[in-house]
Amino acid sequence: MRLSRFYLPLLRETPSEAQIVSHQLMLRAGLIRQEGAGIYAWLPLGFRVLKKIEQIVREEQNRAGAVEMLMPTIQQAELWRESGRYEAYGKEMLRITDRHDREMLFGPTNEEMITEIVRTGVRSYKDLPKLLYHIQWKFRDEIRPRFGVMRGREFLMKDTYSFDIDKAAARKSYNKMFVAYLRTFARMGLQSAPMRAESGPIGGDMSHEFIVLAETGESGVFCDRRLVDMPVPGSDIDFEGDLQPIVDQRTSLYAATDEKHDAAEFEEQVAEGDRIAARGIEVGHIFNFGTKYSEPMNAVVAGPDGKNIPLEMGSYGVGVSRLVGAVIEAHHDEGGCRWPLSVAPFHVGLINLKPGDADADAACQSFYQAFGKAGVETLYDDTNARPGEKFARMDLIGLPFQVIVGPRGLKNGVVEIKNRATGDKSEASLGDAAEVIVAQVTKGLQHSL
Numbered sequence: 001m002r003l004s005r006f007y008l009p010l011l012r013e014t015p016s017e018a019q020i021v022s023h024q025l026m027l028r029a030g031l032i033r034q035e036g037a038g039i040y041a042w043l044p045l046g047f048r049v050l051k052k053i054e055q056i057v058r059e060e061q062n063r064a065g066a067v068e069m070l071m072p073t074i075q076q077a078e079l080w081r082e083s084g085r086y087e088a089y090g091k092e093m094l095r096i097t098d099r100h101d102r103e104m105l106f107g108p109t110n111e112e113m114i115t116e117i118v119r120t121g122v123r124s125y126k127d128l129p130k131l132l133y134h135i136q137w138k139f140r141d142e143i144r145p146r147f148g149v150m151r152g153r154e155f156l157m158k159d160t161y162s163f164d165i166d167k168a169a170a171r172k173s174y175n176k177m178f179v180a181y182l183r184t185f186a187r188m189g190l191q192s193a194p195m196r197a198e199s200g201p202i203g204g205d206m207s208h209e210f211i212v213l214a215e216t217g218e219s220g221v222f223c224d225r226r227l228v229d230m231p232v233p234g235s236d237i238d239f240e241g242d243l244q245p246i247v248d249q250r251t252s253l254y255a256a257t258d259e260k261h262d263a264a265e266f267e268e269q270v271a272e273g274d275r276i277a278a279r280g281i282e283v284g285h286i287f288n289f290g291t292k293y294s295e296p297m298n299a300v301v302a303g304p305d306g307k308n309i310p311l312e313m314g315s316y317g318v319g320v321s322r323l324v325g326a327v328i329e330a331h332h333d334e335g336g337c338r339w340p341l342s343v344a345p346f347h348v349g350l351i352n353l354k355p356g357d358a359d360a361d362a363a364c365q366s367f368y369q370a371f372g373k374a375g376v377e378t379l380y381d382d383t384n385a386r387p388g389e390k391f392a393r394m395d396l397i398g399l400p401f402q403v404i405v406g407p408r409g410l411k412n413g414v415v416e417i418k419n420r421a422t423g424d425k426s427e428a429s430l431g432d433a434a435e436v437i438v439a440q441v442t443k444g445l446q447h448s449l
């Protein structure tokens, strides 16, 4: 992509309404634009990151055996009356009336709708288990939208729903999502830890929030350092096999958000040197709620003895749009964003220091073509801005690699390569540079699978 054709409206000043670094950088680097309280337009650069994050979430859901579908954003109040949540949900629900005076709403979540869909399509225990998900915009009329996309009103969520015949089978579905989440966040360059969470009126031990440690997080968290350092299951993990040991290994270590924290237990179970008391961002939440919806909504299947049994259900959310902010919180410096390769809007920023100079133009054009052929996504700064402005801009948007091409270097047959994450700069010969970059990008992308 040529920068001259792209749309990248940068802000010179840090907007005063933005309190945390991810919100500031998302506005400054032209990723988003606020269109209302807690409502954002995704500008081209931000949209590319959002789509990459969405795709990683999708790949890991598919790997775990979940099946993708798409439910509408607008729902009928009727459905929510069946579960009893239409009144209970309160002011966070955006209620709408259509021209026929029918009560509608913009979905804050989809338990009722998926239950309605599945109850008509499964009849026997033999039709189970089912694990279905969609990635769709939600609206919650948050009393205090803040921190940009971290707590928006309109936000993108991946929500999965599981349907099982009994508690043992439901636990298997729960474990699949537990392990899928470990992989999902790691692939985005995030260290996440599953923490015991409020499980609501149902109780039980099957509710975990996946938390990314960050100073600006909304939740206070307490956990054992060994949990954060634990290696992530590889891509060859068998999701149909026994995942319980992987889950037990993690849930046996202390980890709780402030709502569930017990100071005495914490001190008893975790050695002083391993205690982490920090803040964190909730990026995912998995939850088993038994028959909370299936009973009132009469979602049943015939069991082996022919008698009807209400479905055992769970739901599993990931904050896709929130993750864009979370990745920036984890990967930035004074200069701007520092995207991990796996979610970067482009892999390489190609800077032409002197457009119009025949040699610089020719060298850039040949890089641009070589990268394109190799599948390396490139943002080519072909604009007439001053070099200083080009450097600052490229650092701000934070693409993992920069290739800097100018007449002076070209006289000696070299270009400069910069690694944005480490800050390392090196010279490469005009002949080698494309190969070096392609190799590094390819290796980095492989590594994050």
Ligand SMILES: Nc1ncnc2c1ncn2[C@@H]1O[C@H](COP(=O)(O)OP(=O)(O)O)[C@@H](O)[C@H]1O
Pocket: 109, 140, 142, 149, 150, 151, 152, 153, 155, 157, 282, 283, 284, 285, 317, 318, 319, 320, 321, 322
């Ligand atoms: N207002 C919001 N803005 C952005 N992301 C959100 C918002 N609310 C929830 N999410 C994301 O969706 C995931 C699932 O939501 P859920 O657990 O139902 O929400 P909550 O924890 O606010 O009750 C959360 O873990 C979070 O990552």
Ligand SMILES: [Mg+2]
Pocket: 209, 282, 284, 285
């Ligand atoms: Mg939650």
